[in-house]
Amino acid sequence: MSDALPPHLETRPGTSELIRTDWSREEIQAIHDLPLPELVHRAQTVHRLFFNPTQIEAASLLSVKTGGCPEDCGYCSQSAHYETGVKATRLMDVEVVVEAARAARDAGASRFCMGAAWRSPKDRDMSEVCEMIERVRALGMQTCVTLGMLTAEQAVRLRDAGLDFYSHNVDTSPEYYGRIITTRTLQDRLETIERVRNAGIKLCCGGIVGMGEVLSDRLGMLHLLASLDPHPESVPINQWNEVRGVPVAGTAEKLDPVGFVRLIAVARIVMPRSVVRLSAGRTAMSEELQALCFTAGANSIFIGDRLLTTKNPVRDRDFAMLRKMGLDVVSSLPAETVEA
Ligand code: SAM
Ligand code: DTB
Ligand code: SF4
Numbered sequence: 001m002s003d004a005l006p007p008h009l010e011t012r013p014g015t016s017e018l019i020r021t022d023w024s025r026e027e028i029q030a031i032h033d034l035p036l037p038e039l040v041h042r043a044q045t046v047h048r049l050f051f052n053p054t055q056i057e058a059a060s061l062l063s064v065k066t067g068g069c070p071e072d073c074g075y076c077s078q079s080a081h082y083e084t085g086v087k088a089t090r091l092m093d094v095e096v097v098v099e100a101a102r103a104a105r106d107a108g109a110s111r112f113c114m115g116a117a118w119r120s121p122k123d124r125d126m127s128e129v130c131e132m133i134e135r136v137r138a139l140g141m142q143t144c145v146t147l148g149m150l151t152a153e154q155a156v157r158l159r160d161a162g163l164d165f166y167s168h169n170v171d172t173s174p175e176y177y178g179r180i181i182t183t184r185t186l187q188d189r190l191e192t193i194e195r196v197r198n199a200g201i202k203l204c205c206g207g208i209v210g211m212g213e214v215l216s217d218r219l220g221m222l223h224l225l226a227s228l229d230p231h232p233e234s235v236p237i238n239q240w241n242e243v244r245g246v247p248v249a250g251t252a253e254k255l256d257p258v259g260f261v262r263l264i265a266v267a268r269i270v271m272p273r274s275v276v277r278l279s280a281g282r283t284a285m286s287e288e289l290q291a292l293c294f295t296a297g298a299n300s301i302f303i304g305d306r307l308l309t310t311k312n313p314v315r316d317r318d319f320a321m322l323r324k325m326g327l328d329v330v331s332s333l334p335a336e337t338v339e340a
Helices: 025-032 038-049 095-106 124-138 154-160 176-181 188-197 215-227 257-270 287-295 316-323
Strands: 055-065 111-116 140-147 165-169 203-204 205-207 234-237 273-280 300-302 329-331
Touching: 025 038, 025 165, 025 215, 025 257, 038 165, 038 287, 055 124, 055 273, 095 111, 095 124, 095 234, 124 154, 140 257, 140 316, 154 188, 165 188, 165 234, 176 203, 176 215, 188 203, 203 234, 205 257, 234 257, 257 273, 273 287, 287 316, 316 329
Parallel strands: 055 111, 055 300, 055 329, 111 140, 140 165, 165 203, 205 234, 234 273, 273 300
Antiparallel strands: none
16 A cells, blocks of 8 residues: 555554555455454454544535436436436525535534536536535535546646545446446546546545345445555445436345445455445434444444435434444544545
8 A cells, every 4th residue: 555654553553554455356255254243343443443433424415416417327316317306406506505514514514515416517617616615615614526527627626626525436346337327437437536536635435235236246346445546535335225217226125234234344444544434325224233334334424314315314313323322423533634
């Protein structure tokens, strides 16, 4: 692994060897297949070397441009290819976005993520998005945007506006990818990821499970993420949030909860320093399952009753759940504040 550890971790012998980008699929499978107590113990051990296991980061999402997307992502409510009932809107007014960010901050979120249903942003959209970033940043929040594919120039513009994170998922394994999306390739995504990195923006990159894929695809997705050098600072693991009218709806199968916990633990072990976000899909998860996920190394959630177009648990219930578990919502986690 190329980049240095932060000083507070360098004093701990052996931690740098844990950060690897050369995991083999076989190693990942073997970790996944460990007896559950062994797997969770290993994930907890790694987690504690890099994070405080009682701390959870909270981010909020806002769809700043909804629906009418030209891409055909088979899981998405916002694709113009499917009848999902989601109404297409124009890019939101900056003031409305800033007010939503302020409300999210006052409700406990430290990061505000703005999503747009674009294949890629048009240059005329960039000025407005950059203004949103500047204004949300001025509220003292970390900023994140997800706008689709970027050119190198667009990535630099976002960096200059003060963007902290760009979110761009690999979504699934290389083998399953073509079954889910045909209008852009995995290579296209990797190129955007590279441009984001080159501009010096932190990366939020993960994927979705529960789209009819098999276990080797889920592990293939984690392998792909763990092969990114450096690892994404933030790794959202989404369980597909049900959307009617999309192709995935015909094949989707909710994961066995223990199988889901195993994936979280594997993500924690193979990307020790990344923040692992228990992302979409929590409305369908019991508190017990979420507790196991936090025990297996997940340390971030989205708060607020809406993700982009689909539901998320209501905030008060989430805070009550975290309180019950003795977990604190913090404004930044140690490993994530380190410069890449
Ligand atoms: N249009 C941009 C793009 O796709 O690059 C940004 C917005 S897109 C909605 C962001 C991510 O949300 C997708 O890459 C996908 O991983 C996730 N996502 C979309 N719909 C989802 C669903 N129904 N359940 C879980 N995750 C979903
Ligand atoms: C991510 O991996 N999940 C978030 C965020 N990154 C942008 C988006 C989840 C969207 C869920 C579907 C919806 O609400 O439309
Ligand atoms: Fe468009 Fe993003 Fe949805 Fe794909 S995931 S259809 S790119 S909004």
